[in-house]
Amino acid sequence: MPIQKPRTLSGFMELLPQKQVLFDAMVEKLRRTYSLYGFSPLDTPVIEASEILLTKSGGETEKQIYRFTKGDSDLSLRFDLTVPLAKYVALHYNDLAFPFRRFQIGKVYRGERAQRGRFREFYQADIDVIGDGALDILNDAEMPAIIYRAFTSLGLDRFVIRVNNRKILSGFYAIIEEEDKAPEIMRLVDKVEKIGLEKVGLMLVDDLNISEDTVGEIVEFMAIKGSNQEVLTALEEYRGRNEAFDQGLDELKTVCRYLVDFGVPETHFAIDLSIARGLDYYTGTVYETRLLDYPEIGSPCSGGRYDNLAAYYTEKQLPGVGISIGLTRLFYVLDEQGLLNPDALTAPAEVLVLPMTDDLAPAVTLATQLREGGIPTHLYHESKKFKQKLSYADKLGVPFVALLGEDELAQGKVALKDMSSGEQLLLPAEEAVRHIHTALAARRSAPPIQEKNYV
Amino acid sequence: MPIQKPRTLSGFMELLPQKQVLFDAMVEKLRRTYSLYGFSPLDTPVIEASEILLTKSGGETEKQIYRFTKGDSDLSLRFDLTVPLAKYVALHYNDLAFPFRRFQIGKVYRGERAQRGRFREFYQADIDVIGDGALDILNDAEMPAIIYRAFTSLGLDRFVIRVNNRKILSGFYAIIEEEDKAPEIMRLVDKVEKIGLEKVGLMLVDDLNISEDTVGEIVEFMAIKGSNQEVLTALEEYRGRNEAFDQGLDELKTVCRYLVDFGVPETHFAIDLSIARGLDYYTGTVYETRLLDYPEIGSPCSGGRYDNLAAYYTEKQLPGVGISIGLTRLFYVLDEQGLLNPDALTAPAEVLVLPMTDDLAPAVTLATQLREGGIPTHLYHESKKFKQKLSYADKLGVPFVALLGEDELAQGKVALKDMSSGEQLLLPAEEAVRHIHTALAARRSAPPIQEKNYV
Numbered sequence: 001m002p003i004q005k006p007r008t009l010s011g012f013m014e015l016l017p018q019k020q021v022l023f024d025a026m027v028e029k030l031r032r033t034y035s036l037y038g039f040s041p042l043d044t045p046v047i048e049a050s051e052i053l054l055t056k057s058g059g060e061t062e063k064q065i066y067r068f069t070k071g072d073s074d075l076s077l078r079f080d081l082t083v084p085l086a087k088y089v090a091l092h093y094n095d096l097a098f099p100f101r102r103f104q105i106g107k108v109y110r111g112e113r114a115q116r117g118r119f120r121e122f123y124q125a126d127i128d129v130i131g132d133g134a135l136d137i138l139n140d141a142e143m144p145a146i147i148y149r150a151f152t153s154l155g156l157d158r159f160v161i162r163v164n165n166r167k168i169l170s171g172f173y174a175i176i177e178e179e180d181k182a183p184e185i186m187r188l189v190d191k192v193e194k195i196g197l198e199k200v201g202l203m204l205v206d207d208l209n210i211s212e213d214t215v216g217e218i219v220e221f222m223a224i225k226g227s228n229q230e231v232l233t234a235l236e237e238y239r240g241r242n243e244a245f246d247q248g249l250d251e252l253k254t255v256c257r258y259l260v261d262f263g264v265p266e267t268h269f270a271i272d273l274s275i276a277r278g279l280d281y282y283t284g285t286v287y288e289t290r291l292l293d294y295p296e297i298g299s300p301c302s303g304g305r306y307d308n309l310a311a312y313y314t315e316k317q318l319p320g321v322g323i324s325i326g327l328t329r330l331f332y333v334l335d336e337q338g339l340l341n342p343d344a345l346t347a348p349a350e351v352l353v354l355p356m357t358d359d360l361a362p363a364v365t366l367a368t369q370l371r372e373g374g375i376p377t378h379l380y381h382e383s384k385k386f387k388q389k390l391s392y393a394d395k396l397g398v399p400f401v402a403l404l405g406e407d408e409l410a411q412g413k414v415a416l417k418d419m420s421s422g423e424q425l426l427l428p429a430e431e432a433v434r435h436i437h438t439a440l441a442a443r444r445s446a447p448p449i450q451e452k453n454y455v
Numbered sequence: 456m457p458i459q460k461p462r463t464l465s466g467f468m469e470l471l472p473q474k475q476v477l478f479d480a481m482v483e484k485l486r487r488t489y490s491l492y493g494f495s496p497l498d499t500p501v502i503e504a505s506e507i508l509l510t511k512s513g514g515e516t517e518k519q520i521y522r523f524t525k526g527d528s529d530l531s532l533r534f535d536l537t538v539p540l541a542k543y544v545a546l547h548y549n550d551l552a553f554p555f556r557r558f559q560i561g562k563v564y565r566g567e568r569a570q571r572g573r574f575r576e577f578y579q580a581d582i583d584v585i586g587d588g589a590l591d592i593l594n595d596a597e598m599p600a601i602i603y604r605a606f607t608s609l610g611l612d613r614f615v616i617r618v619n620n621r622k623i624l625s626g627f628y629a630i631i632e633e634e635d636k637a638p639e640i641m642r643l644v645d646k647v648e649k650i651g652l653e654k655v656g657l658m659l660v661d662d663l664n665i666s667e668d669t670v671g672e673i674v675e676f677m678a679i680k681g682s683n684q685e686v687l688t689a690l691e692e693y694r695g696r697n698e699a700f701d702q703g704l705d706e707l708k709t710v711c712r713y714l715v716d717f718g719v720p721e722t723h724f725a726i727d728l729s730i731a732r733g734l735d736y737y738t739g740t741v742y743e744t745r746l747l748d749y750p751e752i753g754s755p756c757s758g759g760r761y762d763n764l765a766a767y768y769t770e771k772q773l774p775g776v777g778i779s780i781g782l783t784r785l786f787y788v789l790d791e792q793g794l795l796n797p798d799a800l801t802a803p804a805e806v807l808v809l810p811m812t813d814d815l816a817p818a819v820t821l822a823t824q825l826r827e828g829g830i831p832t833h834l835y836h837e838s839k840k841f842k843q844k845l846s847y848a849d850k851l852g853v854p855f856v857a858l859l860g861e862d863e864l865a866q867g868k869v870a871l872k873d874m875s876s877g878e879q880l881l882l883p884a885e886e887a888v889r890h891i892h893t894a895l896a897a898r899r900s901a902p903p904i905q906e907k908n909y910v
């Protein structure tokens with residue numbers, strides 16, 4: 001029979017076991033964080049009817065989507081977790097309690113051009129709070145706390161959550177009477193970080209035909225920087241000239257006001273008036289996240305407030321606020337940067353039990369005792385030389401090997417070898433359990449990511 | 456804009472939040488069990504190149520598979536986790552340590568005829584141990600222990616793991632000189648439970664043209680019942696007449712021998728000579744599981760030993776043994792039977808914090824304290840009447856509500872209301888944390904399934 005050369009499609013992440021453990025640890029940290037904030041898990045199908053997924057999309061989505069027929073059905077793979085959420089909330093409206101808080105961590109599909117670090121199948125880790133008719137601004141204020149705790153639980157500390165409010169932007173453009181050009185202006189302003197404020201100012205004049213005076217006002221507005229308090233004070237100068245602006249400013253102040261009570265240090269939060277996050281979806285608070293040492297990767301966690309989640313499926317008004325972490329890309333970049341934590345336990349087991357007697361019963365019993373003691377245990381019995389068995393343990397990276405020969409059995413003990421120090425202890429099984437729990441406590445709780453120390 | 460009526464495709468399970476919590480709890484229990492036995496997590500793409508997935512398949516798979524083109528690529532959705540494992544092991548052979556023990560819990564796709572309780576998208580929860588060239592029989596002996604612990608961790612106790620060995624069957628058919636008809640015979644014998652041994656005997660004569668003497672031998676063989684020891688003793692009578700039979704019997708004896716040491720009670724394990732599990736894949740030990748009160752649902756966990764995992768992708772000989780749990784169907788059936796545990800915590804949070812003052816800072820601080828104390832907390836602040844807020848708490852099923860008004864604040868305490876007893880305690884925040892941990896300890900560790908008591 002001819003051999004079919006095995007391959008995995010490009011743009012699809014497939015990890016080796018040790019990295020998979022770390023990826024799963026990230027997923028688990030996010031699950032725990034989201035649960036701690038009172039979000040219910042949700043799992044929707046990967047496949048939906050095309051007419052359900054494509055109601056709201058324009059050209060780009062249409063091009064990227066995986067769409068196909070099966071029998072008479074026109075089907076598509078989900079390209080995000082938001083559209084399925086909208087469908088879910090509209091479909092199950094009567095069975096849900098509002099505000100409905102859900103998290104979903106799952107794979108989505110986009111047939112993008114294959115490119116290093118770009119994925120066609122990738123995990124998103126989303127949370128959203130959906131209100132029925134109305135949704136209190138306190139939910140917007142809580143989001144930075146969730147981002148903060150989620151990122152720190154992964155092992156990240158050098159990041160800043162950047163927040164803005166779309167009403168402040170639209171209000172400002174109304175004040176300077178440039179509402180019509182606001183989308184184009186925002187698109188240019190979005191380039192400030194890349195090309196600088198001065199160049200953006202020139203382009204506003206040349207490309208958009210905006211008067212120099214007005215450009216001056218835009219530049220002045222965009223130049224508002226400083227501590228959160230300083231920015232808010234500067235924004236107060238514009239109050240009273242536009243209703244949307246005033247409302248946006250009040251919302252932003254509320255978001256900032258409870259930060260500390262929510263446990264977010266001032267160092268990790270910044271108002272940034274240049275953030276707009278797309279043009280038609282978000283209507284209030286918007287969030288981005290920046291890894292300080294890796295600004296080039298963009299925002300690994302973004303989101304915001306929207307007025308109406310499910311207008312395509314229901315006439316109910318369902319406002320919401322949410323954030324999304326692009327987990328596959330984040331993991332890829334952190335791995336590329338060498339930030340996966342070498343202290344984290346990534347072996348399939350914490351102990352490899354090596355029987356050294358013909359009767360395997362004592363080794364089986366030991367493995368069972370270790371497992372009942374809560375220790376992931378791999379019972380290894382293949383006909384190999386002892387040296388090969390130890391090199392298997394090394395290759396797996398198991399921290400301990402438990403040797404059980406006639407001598408140990410005679411004493412009712414086990415020889416427990418610490419694979420990093422080489423130290424070998426002779427202990428009864430129950431003491432071996434305790435010893436392993438103590439020895440590995442720190443490594444077990446090590447976060448999946450470890451930032452480099454740039455001191 | 457016209458409203459698109461929301462719907463979820465038939466054959467795709469989509470759960471409401473409280474059931475999703477229980478489904479996820481089952482997944483988590485399986486993850487933990489598999490990890491405890493030294494298996495590494497694996498996550499392969501849902502989409503593979505069609506020529507990779509379809510190498511080994513015949514007509515039925517071909518018909519059911521979701522296959523489509525995207526650009527120039529001929530793609531398919533995986534229909535099980537075994538073929539992707541074979542590809543993975545062949546592709547990453549040089550980076551893996553053998554035996555390679557992996558678990559994978561993920562969705563697979565089969566476009567079956569839509570039918571109640573049949574799913575087109577469903578979770579499989581698989582473990583496999585793959586050897587390089589050889590794999591010790593002790594791995595086969597360990598599998599029942601993993602099934603036993605997995606099922607008991609879910610909350611199931613009334614089940615039996617049934618085991619057989621394909622070599623015993625093929626050896627027996629060689630002994631009675633009916634090797635050629637063995638597949639057809641086994642297909643008929645498989646019906647014993649449904650139609651009885653006598654009817655099967657008649658069909659063997661009529662349909663397969665087997666002599667009555669030989670049918671007598673088959674019936675006698677299949678009638679071997681009793682304790683595991685009794686069955687093994689009866690099988691010894693056939694020893695010495697066929698090499699495969701003798702080898703199969705030795706393997707089966709080894710599997711049985713270490714059962715108790717592996718922690719499997721005799722009550723939950725039975726040799727069953729009628730089990731064959733398909734005709735061309737398994738080559739040695741085979742496993743099925745039977746829920747005693749629901750025999751009609753078939754085997755929710757099955758598997759066995761195979762000689763060569765990845766013959767389509769590599770010339771390496773990679774024998775293995777594995778089991779697979781059909782998780783979506785199992786969950787569906789248990790739910791239908793009313794076995795989801797009503798004691799399990801399924802609310803999105805354990806506490807709902809209700810601020811009763813204009814300044815929200817104390818309520819935000821309390822929510823932060825509760826979360827830092829490890830308690831899933833939902834901070835609820837919508838402009839609703841107090842009664843509506845409590846009915847929201849009821850609808851969510853949160854066990855506790857924390858009320859924070861001027862009185863409580865003045866005393867530096869919180870009013871903690873137990874929603875099931877109605878009891879209300881006035882406690883400082885840190886004591887509230889302790890109280891909740893104590894009160895919910897039992898419910899937190901409640902398994903997702905609770906069998907009915909048929910006393």
